[in-house]
Amino acid sequence: MLDIAFIRHNAAAVAAAARAKGLPLDVDRILALDAALRRDKAGLEALKAERNRLAAGFVAADEAARAAGAERSRTLTGEIAALEAGVDDTGRALRGLLLTVPNLPWEGAPVGPDxxxxxxxxxxxxxxxxxxxxxxxxxxxxxxxxxxxxxxxxxxxxxxxxxxxxxxxxxxxxxxxxxxxxxxxxxxxxxxxxxxxxxxxxxxxxxxxxxxxxxxxxxxxxxxxxxxxxxxxxxxxxxxxxxxxxxxxxxxxxxxxxxxxxxxxxxxxxxxxxxxxxxxxxxxxxxxxxxxxxxxxxxxxxxxxxxxxxxxxxxxxxxxxxxxxxxxxxxxxxxxxxxxxxxxxxxxxxxxxxxxxxxxxxxxxxxxxxxxxxxxxxxxxxxxxxxxxxxxxxxxxxxxxxxxxxxxxxxxxxxxxxxx
The missing domain is CATH 3.30.930.10 (Bira Bifunctional Protein; Domain 2)
Known part of the structure; x- marks a missing residue:
């Protein structure tokens, strides 16, 4: 397995290694899943931070604000659960693809199919x-x-x-x-x-x-x-x-x-x-x-x-x-x-x-x-x-x-x- 950050910054070299080793590899799909996972994780953190802010201000809020906050908190809980499931699914898909990524051969290796x-x-x-x-x-x-x-x-x-x-x-x-x-x-x-x-x-x-x-x-x-x-x-x-x-x-x-x-x-x-x-x-x-x-x-x-x-x-x-x-x-x-x-x-x-x-x-x-x-x-x-x-x-x-x-x-x- 290669570091996803390495793949992100060396996509062409990773694709070339797969070709040299005769292995099918969809580098674009890996990068797309990586981008989606990072985006969804950032969104998840933002939703959790908002929920924490609501919880911290709940005691000092008036009755109307508490009611609105409670409603928003329930909505956030649902959105967080859905996004967590998506993050898990994307993470599993990405790991599955990462397990198929070959190592890069050293520069002295003869290049050939077999x-x-x-x-x-x-x-x-x-x-x-x-x-x-x-x-x-x-x-x-x-x-x-x-x-x-x-x-x-x-x-x-x-x-x-x-x-x-x-x-x-x-x-x-x-x-x-x-x-x-x-x-x-x-x-x-x-x-x-x-x-x-x-x-x-x-x-x-x-x-x-x-x-x-x-x-x-x-x-x-x-x-x-x-x-x-x-x-x-x-x-x-x-x-x-x-x-x-x-x-x-x-x-x-x-x-x-x-x-x-x-x-x-x-x-x-x-x-x-x-x-x-x-x-x-x-x-x-x-x-x-x-x-x-x-x-x-x-x-x-x-x-x-x-x-x-x-x-x-x-x-x-x-x-x-x-x-x-x-x-x-x-x-x-x-x-x-x-x-x-x-x-x-x-x-x-x-x-x-x-x-x-x-x-x-x-x-x-x-x-x-x-x-x-x-x-x-x-x-x-x-x-x-x-x-x-x-x-x-x-x-x-x-x-x-x-x-x-x-x-x-x-x-x-x-x-x-x-x-x-």
């Missing part, structure tokens, strides 16, 4: 060249008895999975090790539920933009979240945080659920695009300072890169285009990791800066040492998501014998052995 306009800004590592017939992750895992897709499909339907044996242990080791390394860097590990109320999805901006991608539990008034960010963002909703307590750094672990609506037939084989997965999410609340946000953006990105480097995986950093970054993002970088069976890079991480956009929706503020209260900035980044990361991990580290080499830092979790 991921086709994304730019590669850095490539790290070289894809492996195999001198044997390489297998994809499904064939490798099924050969070792680590994956059971047909049986679990009978239980949970398509795009479900069941990891077994050492691959199940590897998934847990990755999640635990990521949480431990973030804790060493000052991020507080926190486990949050996947269940959340609709308001939490509004606070992050997932609603009203993409409700179709969530699983709804209508009887309970809850949805299943696709990221710990949804719970973490609303954890401090309505709070005023002292400057001494900033930044707040979380390493949020949660099960995650996504319908993958609109994904069509893409990546239906194996573990790349499943309905349920696990993730450790980096989440930051900091002061509303652009330089500080930029610092944390790079820090979050570096943390994710360090994990991929320790895993020995080739990857590239993407500068996301305006039409691919999502409504609330100021800046978004994806990390795409090399998947040999697809002979291309696939997204495994995403890093986002949102400035005040989420904090305004959730009403998260901070108080500086001079007592001034302002909205915070928020950022988030995938530290690791499983089972997706297992796809490049298994495929890039396979051997001619169909075994999988373990990155050195994970071996202690799996009996010290060099192979999975």
């Amino acid at each position: 991921e086709s306009a994304n730019e590669v800004i850095r490539v790290v590592g070289q894809p492996p060249v195999f001198d044997f017939p390489a297998l994809d992750h499904v064939a490798l895992a099924e050969r070792r008895g680590w994956l059971d897709l047909p049986r679990i499909a009978k239980v949970a339907g398509a795009r479900s999975y069941a990891l077994k044996g050492r691959l199940a242990l590897l998934e847990q080791a990755l999640l635990l090790d990521t949480s431990k390394r973030l804790a060493r860097q000052g991020f507080q590990p926190i486990c949050v539920p996947a269940l959340a109320r609709e308001e939490a999805f509004v606070n992050t901006g997932h609603f009203p933009f993409a409700p179709e991608d969530t699983f709804e539990l209508a009887r309970d008034g809850l949805h299943l979240a696709g990221t710990a960010e949804i719970a973490l963002n609303s954890l401090h909703a309505g709070e005023i945080i002292d400057e001494r307590d900033l930044p707040i750094l979380y390493a949020g672990f949660s099960p995650c659920f996504r319908r993958e609506a609109g994904s069509g037939g893409r990546d239906v084989r194996g573990l790349l695009r499943v309905h349920q997965f696990y993730k450790v999410e980096q989440y930051v609340i900091c002061r509303n300072d652009a330089e500080e946000s930029a610092h944390w953006h790079q820090r979050l990105l570096a943390n994710a890169e360090a994990i991929l480097q320790d895993l020995g995986l080739p990857y590239r950093i993407i500068e996301c285009a305006t039409g691919d970054m999502g409504p609330g993002k100021v800046r978004m970088n994806d990390i795409e990791t090399w998947v040999p069976s697809l002979a291309r890079y696939r997204e495994t991480h995403s890093c986002s800066t949102l400035h005040e956009w989420q904090a305004r929706r959730a009403n998260i503020r901070w108080r500086d040492r001079q007592g001034r209260v302002r909205f915070c900035h928020t950022l988030n980044n995938t530290a690791i998501a499983t089972p997706r990361i297992l796809v490049p991990l298994i495929e890039n580290h396979q051997t001619p014998e169909g075994r999988v080499r373990l990155p050195a830092f994970l071996r202690s979790y799996l009996g010290g052995e060099a192979f999975l």
